[in-house]
Amino acid sequence: MELDHIKATGKILPFAFLLFLALILFVGLWPFDPWSENRVSPLDGSEGLRFEADGIVLSSGGEAEWIQSLFKNKAISIELWVRPAAESSGGVSSIVAFYDSQSEKSFFVGQWKSHLLVRTQTSHTVRGGRNYREIGLREGLVAGREHFLTITSDSTGTRIYSEGKPARVNPAHQVFPEDAVFGRIILGNNAAGKQGWSGDILGLGLYSRSLTTDEVLNSFSRWKDGSRISLHLEGTVGLYCFQEAAEREVKNCWGGTLNLLIPETFAPPRKILLSHSWDHLRHGWSSIQDVIVNIAGFIPFGFLTCALLLRRRNAGGGLAFIHAVLIGAFLSFTIENFQAWLPSRDSSLADLAFNTLGTALGAAACWLGSTKDAAFD
Numbered sequence: 001m002e003l004d005h006i007k008a009t010g011k012i013l014p015f016a017f018l019l020f021l022a023l024i025l026f027v028g029l030w031p032f033d034p035w036s037e038n039r040v041s042p043l044d045g046s047e048g049l050r051f052e053a054d055g056i057v058l059s060s061g062g063e064a065e066w067i068q069s070l071f072k073n074k075a076i077s078i079e080l081w082v083r084p085a086a087e088s089s090g091g092v093s094s095i096v097a098f099y100d101s102q103s104e105k106s107f108f109v110g111q112w113k114s115h116l117l118v119r120t121q122t123s124h125t126v127r128g129g130r131n132y133r134e135i136g137l138r139e140g141l142v143a144g145r146e147h148f149l150t151i152t153s154d155s156t157g158t159r160i161y162s163e164g165k166p167a168r169v170n171p172a173h174q175v176f177p178e179d180a181v182f183g184r185i186i187l188g189n190n191a192a193g194k195q196g197w198s199g200d201i202l203g204l205g206l207y208s209r210s211l212t213t214d215e216v217l218n219s220f221s222r223w224k225d226g227s228r229i230s231l232h233l234e235g236t237v238g239l240y241c242f243q244e245a246a247e248r249e250v251k252n253c254w255g256g257t258l259n260l261l262i263p264e265t266f267a268p269p270r271k272i273l274l275s276h277s278w279d280h281l282r283h284g285w286s287s288i289q290d291v292i293v294n295i296a297g298f299i300p301f302g303f304l305t306c307a308l309l310l311r312r313r314n315a316g317g318g319l320a321f322i323h324a325v326l327i328g329a330f331l332s333f334t335i336e337n338f339q340a341w342l343p344s345r346d347s348s349l350a351d352l353a354f355n356t357l358g359t360a361l362g363a364a365a366c367w368l369g370s371t372k373d374a375a376f377d
Helices: 012-029 059-072 213-225 286-294 297-310 319-339 350-373
Strands: 041-044 049-051 057-059 076-084 088-100 105-113 113-123 132-137 147-154 157-162 165-170 184-187 199-207 236-240
Touching: 012 297, 012 319, 057 059, 059 184, 076 088, 076 105, 076 213, 088 199, 113 157, 132 157, 132 165, 147 213, 157 213, 184 199, 199 213, 286 350, 297 319, 297 350, 319 350
Parallel strands: none
Antiparallel strands: 041 049, 049 199, 057 184, 076 147, 076 199, 088 105, 088 184, 105 113, 113 132, 147 157, 157 165, 199 236
């Protein structure tokens, strides 16, 4: 008896292989949306921009060197007038990010649940094995309410103000990465487009120095009474008052430079191929489900691939197993490459590893089955 179970299905096997290959490609690439709509729109009847998860507004890449020169001393103040649409439950969402395309480092002001976070990427691991440091404010971003937040940071530390009043101080925290000075400003998402935020941005102010406590309160009062543009503060880089209906551009009310662009399609500037981060596996049961799907989905593919290879007269079981695993790994790698260009998908090294493991399990089952049959011949 020579592989009777494979011979009996000899005509069906290639069809089953192609069918399962098509299924894997469909699941791995769906929805195939490399040019999806950028979900940013002006607010009806008021001044501001509404962001949904797949939305992004950003500065021009051509202004990167000029922006870097403004913040070369690594001092900054950020004024953020926002109204969150909901509490972020799946992870941290980015409201305004500052990105260095050369080092691919960034820091951002974001939301986790109802809390404000200011997170900075680091070149080394810190507490808990993470590659970032952060400072936050509890209940700083309650959904459905307007919040005016000011973050100032320089060599003396980082300070967070809520509604013009001091709320949090950390003398040891600095928001700029040690080896990077950002060159792009991004609203509503991070540079990779994977941390989308939902809500309204009603005002944004940027300064190339740390504002004093009195300046923070004075500026807050002017924003609220609509006279902010008449207040001169040294180091002002950008004031985004959203006084004009934004279509493809957000005007800098302070001057003619550093206007922000609203792309027609959702096209984040950074593409991440085979992310090394394992953070997405820390979400409890949903992470376990993802691992199971990534392994189990490739087990039949590994079995069918090995079975097809075993039909060749000169293909031994061990060689068929190795080739099947390599084919499965190549298929997974191809899918992960495409996913790097799909805003709705994540390209992950962990997914590649689990897909390859699933292929190996399926191929091993086929190989062991063929060995057992051969023992009875």
